[in-house]
Amino acid sequence: MTTTNPPTQFSPLSRLLHWIMAALLLAMLFIGISMVASLGDYHRLVAIHRPLGILILLFAAVRLVNRIFTTLPPFPPTVPPPERLIATASEWLLYTLMFALPLVGWAMLSAARLPVTMFGSFHLPPILPPDPALYAMLRKTHTVLAFLLFFTFLAHLSAVLFHTLVIRDRLLNRMAFWPVK
């Protein structure tokens, strides 16, 4: 008797993109929160924050295309249907934030009439006309979304750790960097 096993892991490209994005987002969250609390390193952190945000935006687009065109490994039986729903919803929330945060950052600098400097003389064009009130609103939105991203990341990590360390269903293997049978 033979059975064709469905894939147990995400595709190698999906896994690669996942871990690159994880590193970028975690770095970005810590740069962002350090930056607003720092006097001495503020300028250095801002100079990284802007181009890194645009890099995340580009990666998010690549990931979205990849996500749409790849087949996902099925959830293990240890993930009950309501939890699957939450997992899928939080996945899409993370995708939304990966796009929204850089775009709000870009829009907010545009509304403040500030140049969106990447490196050297290379900068991005404004995506909004100057509008001080809109700047103030977008600046607050940027912070709120960043905290939302941080808490969604914590929830995502908690769920994976709970499955892997407490239920011991090897959930992490689906996304493991190395191939797992």
Place this chain on the structure above:
Amino acid sequence: MAVILGGIVALFAYAGGWLTPHELTPARLTDTFEQLSGVHPGFRRNHAKGVCVSGYFESNGKGAELSRASVFQAGRVPVVGRFSLGGGQPDMADGPQAVRGLGLMFELPGGEQWRTAMVNLPVFPVRTPQAFRDFLLATAKDPATGKPNPAKMQAFLTQYPGTAKALQILGSHPPSSGFDDSSFNSLNAFRFVNSSGAEAYARWTFVPLPATHTVNTINPGSTNNDYLFDALITSVHLHPLQWRLVLTVAQAGDATDDASIPWPADRRQIDAGTLTLDHIESDDTGLARDLNFDPLVLPDGIATSDDPLLSARSAVYSQSFTRRESEPRTPSPISPAEVGRQP
């Protein structure tokens, strides 16, 4: 599992400054201005009183030797600016001792910008942001006497002897009569990079050109709360105001991380062009009210130095900008009618 999650949250809280409530942050330095001057909705936390100006900068091309920034290529670029007085009170009385500020934004080809915020002081009284906060507190008026407390100032000078020297220099450079005959200094040093990649540190000064008309409205003893601004308004209506941009080049050993130390007088100077300001508007209608004159918005060819004040200024200006733009606007004490009054 709890260790991993708790560790990440704790690191995040530490990075955000929540675990170190006595460490100075941009928000806490901005709070200091609010404690000392109160919150005036819609106004800058410092340099609250001001007027908007505009005009252009005509580069003669000589600055290109020092920097590849497009502003130093021969030619003309539009400039928006703001004259102001130091302090958080938007209705403060004009006086000779108030620090005069000039913020400028140069709009360069291709969307690049150069922003600078300068004052009429030849040196800054302190070297670091922490010293600046302590200086603000030491020189604040005591609510009981209405005057600064000399004991606090003495304690400050003991802790920061560099300030005593800077104050001596400031004392020997009395301010000019008005805005239009003031020099405005970058104070901080910046790193200039030219087209062949050679680097040099420089400070700059906008030096006033002698006016073709004299405005005789300067009267420090007058009861006019706005006499400096009124004279400036009259002056701009009579003729365009002009300043030369003078770049001063550091030599090895000159302090590039300490705005409280002057450079020797024999340092090479380059006259890079002329700033012309020919239009003046109230903060209520002008563009500059909603500009953050962040000294680190720089074109390629000018970069920050190791001066700790520059990063701190950039961070605190951003705080002040975000706070005021989130608040309802309050009309400026220098009204559009006052600015529009013809001589």
